Amino acid sequence: MFLFRFKRTAKLGIKSLWMHKLRSSLTALGIIFGVSSVIAMLAIGEGASRAAQEQIARLGSRNIIVKTVPPPEDKDVGSQQETMRVYGLTYLDAERFRNSLPNVEVVVPSRRIPQQAWYRNRKVAVEIIGTVPWYPEISPVRVISGRFLGSIDMHHKQGVCVIDENVVKELFVLDEPLDQDVKILGDYYRVVGVVSAAQAASTADAIENGAVKGKSQGGANVGNIYIPLTTVKNRFGEISLQFGTGGRSVEKVELQEVIVKVGSIDQVLPTRDTLETILDRFHKKSDYQVVVPLELLKQAKQTQRIFSIVLGSIAAISLLVGGIGIMNIMLATVSERTREIGIRRALGAKKRDIIIQFLSETLMLTFLGGILGIGLGSLIPFLVTHFGRMPTVITGISLVLAFGISGAVGIIFGIYPAYRAANMDPIESLRHE
Amino acid sequence: MTGDKDRAIGFDTDSPILVMDRLCKNYELGTVELKVLRDIELTINEGDYVAIMGPSGSGKSTLLNMIGCLDRPTSGDYWLGGQNVALLDDDQLSMIRGARIGFIFQSFNLINQLNVVENIEVPMYYQGYSESESAERAIELATMVGLEERLDHRPSELSGGQQQRVAIARALANDPLIILADEPTGNLDSESGAEILKILVDLHKRGKTLIVVTHDEGIAENAGRVVEIFDGRIKRQS
Ligand SMILES: Nc1ncnc2c1ncn2[C@@H]1O[C@H](COP(=O)(O)OP(=O)(O)OP(=O)(O)O)[C@@H](O)[C@H]1O
Ligand SMILES: [Mg+2]
Numbered sequence: 279m280f281l282f283r284f285k286r287t288a289k290l291g292i293k294s295l296w297m298h299k300l301r302s303s304l305t306a307l308g309i310i311f312g313v314s315s316v317i318a319m320l321a322i323g324e325g326a327s328r329a330a331q332e333q334i335a336r337l338g339s340r341n342i343i344v345k346t347v348p349p350p351e352d353k354d355v356g357s358q359q360e361t362m363r364v365y366g367l368t369y370l371d372a373e374r375f376r377n378s379l380p381n382v383e384v385v386v387p388s389r390r391i392p393q394q395a396w397y398r399n400r401k402v403a404v405e406i407i408g409t410v411p412w413y414p415e416i417s418p419v420r421v422i423s424g425r426f427l428g429s430i431d432m433h434h435k436q437g438v439c440v441i442d443e444n445v446v447k448e449l450f451v452l453d454e455p456l457d458q459d460v461k462i463l464g465d466y467y468r469v470v471g472v473v474s475a476a477q478a479a480s481t482a483d484a485i486e487n488g489a490v491k492g493k494s495q496g497g498a499n500v501g502n503i504y505i506p507l508t509t510v511k512n513r514f515g516e517i518s519l520q521f522g523t524g525g526r527s528v529e530k531v532e533l534q535e536v537i538v539k540v541g542s543i544d545q546v547l548p549t550r551d552t553l554e555t556i557l558d559r560f561h562k563k564s565d566y567q568v569v570v571p572l573e574l575l576k577q578a579k580q581t582q583r584i585f586s587i588v589l590g591s592i593a594a595i596s597l598l599v600g601g602i603g604i605m606n607i608m609l610a611t612v613s614e615r616t617r618e619i620g621i622r623r624a625l626g627a628k629k630r631d632i633i634i635q636f637l638s639e640t641l642m643l644t645f646l647g648g649i650l651g652i653g654l655g656s657l658i659p660f661l662v663t664h665f666g667r668m669p670t671v672i673t674g675i676s677l678v679l680a681f682g683i684s685g686a687v688g689i690i691f692g693i694y695p696a697y698r699a700a701n702m703d704p705i706e707s708l709r710h711e
Numbered sequence: 712m713t714g715d716k717d718r719a720i721g722f723d724t725d726s727p728i729l730v731m732d733r734l735c736k737n738y739e740l741g742t743v744e745l746k747v748l749r750d751i752e753l754t755i756n757e758g759d760y761v762a763i764m765g766p767s768g769s770g771k772s773t774l775l776n777m778i779g780c781l782d783r784p785t786s787g788d789y790w791l792g793g794q795n796v797a798l799l800d801d802d803q804l805s806m807i808r809g810a811r812i813g814f815i816f817q818s819f820n821l822i823n824q825l826n827v828v829e830n831i832e833v834p835m836y837y838q839g840y841s842e843s844e845s846a847e848r849a850i851e852l853a854t855m856v857g858l859e860e861r862l863d864h865r866p867s868e869l870s871g872g873q874q875q876r877v878a879i880a881r882a883l884a885n886d887p888l889i890i891l892a893d894e895p896t897g898n899l900d901s902e903s904g905a906e907i908l909k910i911l912v913d914l915h916k917r918g919k920t921l922i923v924v925t926h927d928e929g930i931a932e933n934a935g936r937v938v939e940i941f942d943g944r945i946k947r948q949s
Binding site for chain 2 (some may be wrong): 283293294295316431621623624625626628629630704705
């Protein structure tokens, strides 16, 4: 009984919507744009969020990154002349982390030196990462061919290196890179392995460059070359000439970076606190910075949540406007069809019947708008990704949400006109012209 | 005529079909109270053919709407089929209108976007007829009023007389006890008016209770009873 009534009510609704095709489609347009903007906004927000989270996750959520940063200039800058500035993380710091921090899995000290690498007559700007064989444990780099640095390389301060894909692309256009020699500052390093490009490093730079003016711009580097830490210490030394705004200065930095990886995510923050206490005790100048990807991740999630709320609200407002449009049209329809309502009431329609009739018209409009809106809303993120090169993710929840909201808009904005229709006085309505 | 439907709505078909006792209807117009119907005493039995006459503005349409349960009395009692209409709620009034009363209006009051068959189907829709049942009956009724060639036509494509015939077919859809017609020939030329009148007289002969508001002396002569209204009161009734 109810179902067959439903079918006929739907038929009736479609009929009268079809009678006013232009009006119906313009009305549905409001919902179409509302729903599609909800979906598109959520997809763009979600895409940005996932991209940021992925990048941060690459830094390692169980890692604590300690970086050397130049301390604030001393007061005697003018008279400083050729005096050497000594600052930054030291081997002793790394040693202390290993010995006095609980829950530490590995400690990876690194040097980072921007340099140029040569192969035959080809030259490329790289970042030299002087590090230890267990570096891959704290980094997402994967060995593609050959091997990573070994403890024998370390021990014997071998002139070997591991290069990443990007460097291979630039230096070895046709040649097989393994067992070739790469020249850096007059020394040759045998390529023992090729690893995947680690965007993590540059992201880490990008992230903390925002907060602190970083040392060297890593941005110009094509890729990374990994060389045993001992070899780097031996061949490059620890003293460098820096050209800053105040002229040139001589600096001595032992390590640019120490990454500590702890056993579990719960231990990250307590370990960070202990680590900072240790550093605080041994470093008089603030010449280091601690970055915790986990925290960045939390912050990023928070920012993204706000971002999503803002985008969602904008979309919701457009849906609201669409809803008001629907209500407007339905009110017009009701007053236009006052006489019909009076006739139906005289012929036995209950108030409920009139409500169902008009509400179902509104719902059909909104559902139609919702379905088309989902179509359009799924297309927009696709275009954004394709032409705007922005990641987008359409989640199932956003589709359900958008469709649910369009239904809710239909009910909320349809109820009042339908209610008004049902409560008109039958005699008055019949007399209406 | 009696059956499940009567019991469901609580109709008592033995007593007079309609009794009005000192029925009044007032309209509030700002501070002024307009007394449109005053102390109406009226009894109508099943099968009666009643003409309601009177000058314009005397309250004929108001009385007819009252009989048709479109309106409620301000005071007094109105018993329809043994039930006090004042005690019924809106849904019950709708039920009675749909199942027991057939309305015919001066201005036809067809629904413009529906064709002949669909217009006739409207009252059946609210009584829960199935789609096929109601379509079949609608075609039957359209044929009865001579519109078998016009089933798919919209009201705008029909003459006034044809439209009124659709309205009569529609009024008959749920096989009502009472047919109420408010100046059914008022908008028609004399020829179509006569046709409509003939259909109404036929209905009466087949046992329908017929109440017609009219200015037409011809109708009044046909009718078994005439109720004359003047300024909201029954001046004379036969
Ligand atoms: N809703 C209303 N509010 C106020 N006054 C009303 C209302 N409906 C009817 N009236 C008044 O009641 C009186 C009777 O109206 P009614 O329509 O019953 O007259 P009638 O006898 O049918 O006249 P006619 O022959 O012209 O159709 C009129 O004076 C009219 O102005
Ligand atoms: Mg009248």
